[in-house]
Amino acid sequence: xxxxxxxxxxxxxxxxxxxxxxxxxxxxxxxxxxxxxxxxxxxxxxxxxxxxxxxxxxxxxxxxxxxxxxxxxxxxxxxxxxxxxxxxxxxxxxxxxxxxxxxxxxxxxxxxxxxxxxxxxxxxxxxxxxxxxxxxxxxxxxxxxxxxxxxxxxxxxxxxxxxxxxxxxxxxxxxxxxxxxxxxxxxxxxxxxxxxxxxxxxxxxxxxxxxxxxxxxxxxxxxxxxxxxxxxxxxxxxxxxxxxxxxxxxxxxxxxxxxxxxxxxxxxxxxxxxxxxxxxxxxxxxxxxxxxxxxxxxxxxxxxxxxxxxxxxxxxxxxxxxxxxxxxxxxxxxxxxxxxxxxxxxxxxxxxxxxxxxxxxxxxxxxxxxxxxxxxxxxxxxxxxxxxxxxxxxxxxxxxxxxxxxxxxxxxxxxxxxxxxxxxxxxxxx
Numbered sequence: 001x002x003x004x005x006x007x008x009x010x011x012x013x014x015x016x017x018x019x020x021x022x023x024x025x026x027x028x029x030x031x032x033x034x035x036x037x038x039x040x041x042x043x044x045x046x047x048x049x050x051x052x053x054x055x056x057x058x059x060x061x062x063x064x065x066x067x068x069x070x071x072x073x074x075x076x077x078x079x080x081x082x083x084x085x086x087x088x089x090x091x092x093x094x095x096x097x098x099x100x101x102x103x104x105x106x107x108x109x110x111x112x113x114x115x116x117x118x119x120x121x122x123x124x125x126x127x128x129x130x131x132x133x134x135x136x137x138x139x140x141x142x143x144x145x146x147x148x149x150x151x152x153x154x155x156x157x158x159x160x161x162x163x164x165x166x167x168x169x170x171x172x173x174x175x176x177x178x179x180x181x182x183x184x185x186x187x188x189x190x191x192x193x194x195x196x197x198x199x200x201x202x203x204x205x206x207x208x209x210x211x212x213x214x215x216x217x218x219x220x221x222x223x224x225x226x227x228x229x230x231x232x233x234x235x236x237x238x239x240x241x242x243x244x245x246x247x248x249x250x251x252x253x254x255x256x257x258x259x260x261x262x263x264x265x266x267x268x269x270x271x272x273x274x275x276x277x278x279x280x281x282x283x284x285x286x287x288x289x290x291x292x293x294x295x296x297x298x299x300x301x302x303x304x305x306x307x308x309x310x311x312x313x314x315x316x317x318x319x320x321x322x323x324x325x326x327x328x329x330x331x332x333x334x335x336x337x338x339x340x341x342x343x344x345x346x347x348x349x350x351x352x353x354x355x356x357x358x359x360x361x362x363x364x365x366x367x368x369x370x371x372x373x374x375x376x377x378x379x380x381x382x383x384x385x386x387x388x389x390x391x392x393x394x395x396x397x398x399x400x401x402x403x404x405x406x407x408x409x410x411x412x413x414x415x416x417x418x419x420x421x422x423x424x425x426x427x428x429x430x
Contacts, residue, residue: 005037006426007134009126009154010145011119013042014059017052017315019253019344023171023231024145025058026415027422032062034423039063039139041130043070043122050289054314068129070122073114112189116174116196117148126154127161134162141426143167149174152200159203165429168204171231173214176337197221205429208422211365213340229421230369232413233347241323246283247398248308249357249391250325252318253345255286257293258333261359263381265301267388271395272302278395282306287313287321318345322352326403327394330370332360334381342366347413350375355394355405357387375407 008028012020028038038060044067059065114120134142142164144155152168159166174197175190185193201207201222208229209215215226249268271278284298285308298307313321322328328349332338342365349356350369356376360367367378379387397403411417 003032003035003037004141004426005039005137005139006031007039007041007130007139007142008145009041009130009142009151011043011046011148011151012048013040014055015051015053016046016048017050017055017312019231020147020171021052021055022315022344023169025055026232026234027419028063029058029060029234030416030419031423032060033416034420036423036426037062037064039066039137041066041068041126043068043119045069047072050312052314054316066129066133068122068126070119070125072121073109073118112186115189115192116153117150119148119150120153123150123153123157127157130154130158131161134158134164139164141165141167141429143169145169145171146174147172147177149196149200152204153196156200156203159205165206166204167206167208167426167429168200169208170214170218171210173217173337173340174200176214176217176340206425208425211340211342213365217340227425229418229425230342230413231344231347232415232418233351233410234415235351241320243324244283244326246326247278247281247395248283248285248325249327249329250285250287250321251329251331252287252321252349253343254288255290255294255331256333257291258335259331260291260294260297261331261381262297263379263384263387264329264331264357264359265297265303267384267391268303268306269301270388271392272306275392275395281395281398283308285310285321285325287311287318319348319352322348322354325354326398327391328352328354328356328376330356330358330360330366330376332358332364332366334361336361339364342369346370350405350407350410350413353404353407355403357390357394359387369413373407373409373413375405 008024010024014021028040031038040063142155142158144151146152155166155168158164175193198221201218201224204224207218207224207226209226210230212228215228218226284303284306287310289312290309330343330346332341339361346366350373356370358370358376358378362380370376370378377390394403
């Protein structure tokens with residue numbers, strides 16, 4: 001069988017850390033198994049809010065990597081406040097009522113001057129570079145991955161110029177994503193976002209999304225084919241890891257201001273008062289960037305002495321914490337806009353053999369996956385007593401040495417199987 005070449009345009013790539021890099025890093029790893037040669041186009045000098053140098057070792061040696069310089073306004077904005085700029089770049093947006101004047105200014109600039117995002121200045125040089133490369137190398141298929149959604153504008157122009165087959169992959173929604181309303185958009189900026197979203201969705205030959213809700217939302221905008229290919233898990237080396245001696249509840253990943261579950265803090269506080277031995281066993285592990293609002297809430301409920309705030313760690317360390325923690329926490333913002341979000345870490349959680357406590361909005365897409373795979377319990381923000389009772393049940397199982405999850409049907413979420421679905425989709429467009 002002849003090997004098919006595809007061009008993948010992505011911003012997040014090793015040494016970038018965080019969830020954004022994992023999806024295409026893993027697709028690229030497995031695509032050669034299905035006779036597809038991945039050619040990956042990335043920025044030469046990106047401004048990544050999170051760096052994980054260890055991920056460089058995971059890049060497939062069968063991938064061809066193309067790099068081109070990028071100008072990012074974050075580089076200029078960091079002159080005023082490097083810390084605030086980095087947080088906004090990584091998605092940690094302060095609560096509207098608590099934003100400083102500088103934060104308000106930075107958000108207004110981000111939302112109104114750089115549409116759809118601050119990587120928009122990479123579009124023109126990328127089109128010029130890739131147009132030549134595509135012609136010289138006889139490439140007929142391209143894939144753009146967003147966010148940042150500016151990369152879809154590269155695909156839009158290349159599609160119009162070269163008539164290539166274009167797949168637009170949305171790791172997250174565009175105008176319905178949770179933080180979109182926090183960008184202080186003017187009416188003009190909001191219209192421009194929606195106009196660009198419409199053009200991309202109605203020009204791409206194939207749209208790929210990560211959740212059923214996003215598919216439903218996009219079907220209101222376009223008649224183009226839309227396929228759900230979720231994120232997934234990669235099989236890690238089967239090493240024996242000892243469980244934490246404490247009753248550890250671990251949250252891994254960014255803990256945003258609006259992702260702040262009072263029902264969890266309140267439940268833990270009540271259990272500490274009601275069960276004497278709970279105090280000697282409880283540990284609250286936070287791994288990743290944590291907003292000040294979350295830390296303030298933990299303090300308000302007198303949980304500071306049980307907090308182990310580890311900050312950002314490498315992906316390999318994060319996987320180790322997933323496996324040795326007693327319970328894993330998965331928290332999503334309680335809003336209609338976040339029903340479609342399926343956190344990438346969910347799939348790694350599911351194969352950790354640890355039970356998941358998930359909190360999110362009603363009818364969340366990820367609640368269905370947790371129930372289907374029997375990997376934990378999902379709670380709406382109104383279900384505090386149910387949450388408290390589940391924590392108590394898990395605690396009693398911990399004391400008996402019997403706490404674990406009993407997952408079923410995980411195989412379809414393996415990265416290799418998901419790549420097989422992607423390869424089939426690519427080949428169907430030939």
